[in-house]
Amino acid sequence: MGRQEEAIRVADELLADIELKRLKASEIVLKASRLARLVGHTELTEFLGLERNGYGTARSTNAWISRAGRWADKEKGTRYTLSIGKVEAQVEANQQAIDAMRGGGDYSGDNILLASRRHDERIITSAGHIGTWAGICAQVVATVYDMVAEIYHELLFSELQASLFADTQEKIDGSLAAASGTALDKIERVSDRLRDGDSESVSQALTTCRRLIDSCADYVFPARDEQYTIGDGVTLRVGPQQVLNRLQAHTHARGASKNRRDRLRRTLSDLYERCSAGTHAEVPVDEARFVFLQTYIVLGEILTLGASESGRS
Incomplete structure (x- = not known):
């Protein structure tokens, strides 16, 4: 089991432990510490460390003091x-004191009223202490629950993303391999250049992205002399230089809806323009990476278009 799978399991168990009240607050803190270590969650690690070892007087801990309900004044x-x-020990000690005083005392003599009153005051005082310490325990557990629930949902979303990306990557890579024998080599070169990060490498990477678009257009819709009609009297020139038109013609031929065709056309146009501009102007490496990722995804969508949408416009 990998760290992420283990973290999801621990988080799920911990949420159930809290919801079903299966563990004491101190046990919840210890179990949550394992989760914090698995995911490297800085804030949770800091909070649980304070709960395990106690708080000092540093003002930097004030936020956690508030979240744990630990202000006396x-x-x-x-x-x-x-x-x-x-804190749990204080709850237990005061509860034991109350249990010992139950039933009242065997009072007699002139001070019976005073002794009885003091007995009741001690019970009330211990009950008040229990309320304070138990309240802290409850607040600590609630804080842990909120943070663990957030981590749990982030882990599930991350796992879903990884699964979706893996499935999508497999489909896209297969389609790109079929579209061009050197397409995947182009992608590897883009990745290498973007890792370098210098302006020349970024420019070369964007040029490679543009050539990748070109090669996909050549594969899905080879250039032809006659124009292509996409409906309502609209025709497209689909010669060797009309790369984007040929990709638009392909999406129409594959039966993509008009909304989908328009979205793909706009996206490809923006990407192609950015890739072309990037060969002449300096582009930040972070932007270039997103351009590459968007190019990879939109080409994958185009290459995997099926005939299932045929007939829709």
Whole structure:
């Protein structure tokens, strides 16, 4: 099992542990610490470290003090700094004190009313302490739950993305390999140049992207002398230089809807223009990477168009 799969499993278990109240607060903190280590979550790691080891008086921890409900008096700056394990111990100690005082005392004599009142006050005081310490435990658990739930959904989304990208990449790579025997080599060269990051390499990468578009157009719709009609009396020149027109003609021939054809045409036009401009002007490497990724995806969509949309316009 990989780290991501293990992290998803631990997060799922931890959410269930909290929802079903299967673990104490200190046990939840320890289990969440494993999740934080698996995913490298800085904020969760910091919070859980404070909960395990206790808080100091540093103002940098004030945000966590608030989230954990640990202010004794916020205006005065007093706080409850005990570790979560010791907080639980305070809950148990005060509960034991109340249990020991249940049933009242065996009072007699002139001070019976005073002794009885003091007995009741001790119970009330211990109950108040339980409320304070148990409230901290509950707030800590709630904070952990919120952060773990966020991590869990991020992990699931990441896993879904990885699966979708892997499936899409397999389809696109297969189509590109069929479209041009050197297409995948072109992609490898683009990747190498973008990793270099210098302006000359970026320019060469964008030139390669443009040639990749050209080679795909040659494959799906070879140049021809006669014009291509796409409906409503609209015709396209589809000669050797009309690369984008030929790709548009291909999407029409494959039965893509008009909305889809228009979107692909606009995207390809923007990409082709950017790739062409990038050979003459300096383009930031980050922008070039996105241009490459968009080119890869839109060509993949065009190459994998089926006839399932035939008849729609």
